[in-house]
Amino acid sequence: MAHISRYYDVKRDPAGHRFLEVRVTGFPLLHLPLLNKSTAFTEEERRLLGLEGLLPPGVSSLEEQKERAYLRFRQQGTPLEKHAYLRNLQDHNEVLFFALLEDHVEEMLPIIYTPTVGEAVQQFSRLYRYPRGFAMSTAHVERARELLGNVHLQDVRMIVATDSSAILGIGDQGFGGMAISIGKLSLYTVAGGVGPDKTLPVELDVGTGRQDLIEDPLYLGARHPRLTGEAYDAFIDAFVQAVQERYPKAIIQWEDFSKDTAFRVLERYRKVVPSFNDDIQGTGAVTLAGVLRACALKGEWLRDQVVVIHGAGAGGAGVAAAIREGMGREGLAPEEVAHRVFVLDSRGLLTDDRRMEDYKQPLATPKGITEGWAGTDLLTVVREAGATVLLGLSGQGGIFNEPIVRAVHANAARPIIFPLSNPTSNTEALPEDVLRWTDGQAIVATGSPFPDVTLEGQTYQIGQGNNAFIFPGLGFAAVLTRASEITEGMVAEAAYALADFTARESPERTYPPTRALRDASRAVALRVARQAITEGVAREERVQNLNDEELDAFIESRFWFPKYLPYRTAEGASPDLT
Numbered sequence: 001m002a003h004i005s006r007y008y009d010v011k012r013d014p015a016g017h018r019f020l021e022v023r024v025t026g027f028p029l030l031h032l033p034l035l036n037k038s039t040a041f042t043e044e045e046r047r048l049l050g051l052e053g054l055l056p057p058g059v060s061s062l063e064e065q066k067e068r069a070y071l072r073f074r075q076q077g078t079p080l081e082k083h084a085y086l087r088n089l090q091d092h093n094e095v096l097f098f099a100l101l102e103d104h105v106e107e108m109l110p111i112i113y114t115p116t117v118g119e120a121v122q123q124f125s126r127l128y129r130y131p132r133g134f135a136m137s138t139a140h141v142e143r144a145r146e147l148l149g150n151v152h153l154q155d156v157r158m159i160v161a162t163d164s165s166a167i168l169g170i171g172d173q174g175f176g177g178m179a180i181s182i183g184k185l186s187l188y189t190v191a192g193g194v195g196p197d198k199t200l201p202v203e204l205d206v207g208t209g210r211q212d213l214i215e216d217p218l219y220l221g222a223r224h225p226r227l228t229g230e231a232y233d234a235f236i237d238a239f240v241q242a243v244q245e246r247y248p249k250a251i252i253q254w255e256d257f258s259k260d261t262a263f264r265v266l267e268r269y270r271k272v273v274p275s276f277n278d279d280i281q282g283t284g285a286v287t288l289a290g291v292l293r294a295c296a297l298k299g300e301w302l303r304d305q306v307v308v309i310h311g312a313g314a315g316g317a318g319v320a321a322a323i324r325e326g327m328g329r330e331g332l333a334p335e336e337v338a339h340r341v342f343v344l345d346s347r348g349l350l351t352d353d354r355r356m357e358d359y360k361q362p363l364a365t366p367k368g369i370t371e372g373w374a375g376t377d378l379l380t381v382v383r384e385a386g387a388t389v390l391l392g393l394s395g396q397g398g399i400f401n402e403p404i405v406r407a408v409h410a411n412a413a414r415p416i417i418f419p420l421s422n423p424t425s426n427t428e429a430l431p432e433d434v435l436r437w438t439d440g441q442a443i444v445a446t447g448s449p450f451p452d453v454t455l456e457g458q459t460y461q462i463g464q465g466n467n468a469f470i471f472p473g474l475g476f477a478a479v480l481t482r483a484s485e486i487t488e489g490m491v492a493e494a495a496y497a498l499a500d501f502t503a504r505e506s507p508e509r510t511y512p513p514t515r516a517l518r519d520a521s522r523a524v525a526l527r528v529a530r531q532a533i534t535e536g537v538a539r540e541e542r543v544q545n546l547n548d549e550e551l552d553a554f555i556e557s558r559f560w561f562p563k564y565l566p567y568r569t570a571e572g573a574s575p576d577l578t
């Protein structure tokens, strides 16, 4: 089968300046988002590349293009319209898209990512315009390798793949989960330095449990119930094998797999292909980092807190493991930790006399500890355990009500309350309410972005405890070191790196402001890369003997930045070659 094998190369001229040697010219060139400069093609390039007459005569600089695009962006009425506008731009001109994003990261992150991406997931089949990424469906299992061969990208290093079974807190979303993979990878580029040509969003369309989607005439996904059991495993196996063959250097980030599959998929492949689960590991790390900062803000240790985690899915389990690890590092033995970390699912506290899924068993509280307790519901657990920290990962909007928040406050002068569920409608409590119910004493961070809260003349910044502060740096470090595996040590290091970065750059906050996302990711990448080298999983020769300063410089030098390179055609080739 004929494909465009390589339609461009990055080369250097004799003076050492980089340029793109392109093998596509004319109209098709204007339709390749990685190559299209649109109105920024110079007159010389237009002549050389057969573009004369196809573009308006005015030549714009990238700056002018950004100005034009930003004006249009501001004219869009709703967040979803803004999202659609930016996605459209991304599908036409990636350099411009990322350059614009870089300039307005605080304003645009909530549009391309959480919370608006949640709406984009739900509306995916209605918003759909251009192809992006790899869509694997049940009909393709036998031919996964061949189909991945149809993807034009030559050197994919970072893959985000979802089976859409638990998107944010909004559940099974069928094919629409593709929007999450796209959104996460945009962050990899804007914050993590991975070039857009090195990223591949993937939808693993194993079907959907949503009858309303199956019956929706406009639905674009496969119309059958979700694969389960062996058929499901065979599907994911086929995908992983195809990735290993076509993109042997790629890292896989598993995203928004429901608790029923998340743990199994993570464990099955983590030593087969370098991979991690963002909701388990990324969320664990970001939450530990924020809780450590919150403890530091009130001059206390994590080991002295009592932590209640509401939600025992991928996120809750990851957070529980990370908090336990953090307490262990502060000197607590596992028996002591058992008195300080409590996890609840929809049936109440996990205790070891209950029947439950395998992955939950290590999270369960020994029955002896809860002897004599008045109950195992959230309010009772907060009271009986003496919770000083309350973390929400249940996707249950509003469940942290006034009595519950006040009960935590009764145990701590400065309670730490993080409603971490996304999107905004699933937030366990609004920051303003939490602050009001605690007379401004609570330390609050949320998963979705919230504006500052002003209460009785005092303004409180609400940190965004979102794994976006972890995964770009973690994944970029794994890419740059060519890690053979993403170890628990690397994930833990990401958490401490973020906490230290926040302490250094924003000492009064739980998390850095989102405009610091790139710097935070770089700090995370440095420490994760160091950990990979120390643990002997870094396969990249060039990083083996670098000191920290050199490693940081190496990371910086590998960052992709949105700018246009000059274009030329292959030597001797005629400009109309396509």
Ligand SMILES: NC(=O)c1ccc[n+]([C@@H]2O[C@H](COP(=O)([O-])OP(=O)(O)OC[C@H]3O[C@@H](n4cnc5c(N)ncnc54)[C@H](O)[C@@H]3O)[C@@H](O)[C@H]2O)c1
Pocket (backbone or CB within 6 Å): 166, 167, 168, 169, 170, 256, 257, 258, 259, 260, 262, 278, 279, 283, 286, 310, 311, 312, 313, 314, 315, 316, 344, 345, 346, 347, 348, 392, 393, 394, 395, 396, 420, 421, 422, 423, 426, 446, 447, 448, 465, 466, 467, 468
């Ligand atoms: N802030 C972040 O970075 C971040 C990261 C991951 C997940 N999350 C959020 O956490 C939520 C859960 O995501 P997940 O990936 O763990 O999903 P999941 O499907 O794996 O788990 C959901 C869990 O919620 C719990 N739950 C449901 N109803 C409950 C109830 N009434 N009471 C107590 N617990 C209940 C159950 O224990 C279930 O296991 C989502 O809203 C998601 O957005 C946030």
Ligand SMILES: O=C(O)C[C@H](O)C(=O)O
Pocket (backbone or CB within 6 Å): 114, 167, 168, 169, 256, 278, 279, 421, 422, 447, 466, 467, 468
């Ligand atoms: O996507 C996010 O905003 C964070 C997290 O991965 C989630 O599933 O909620």
Ligand SMILES: [Mn+2]
Pocket (backbone or CB within 6 Å): 168, 255, 256, 278, 279
């Ligand atoms: Mn997620």
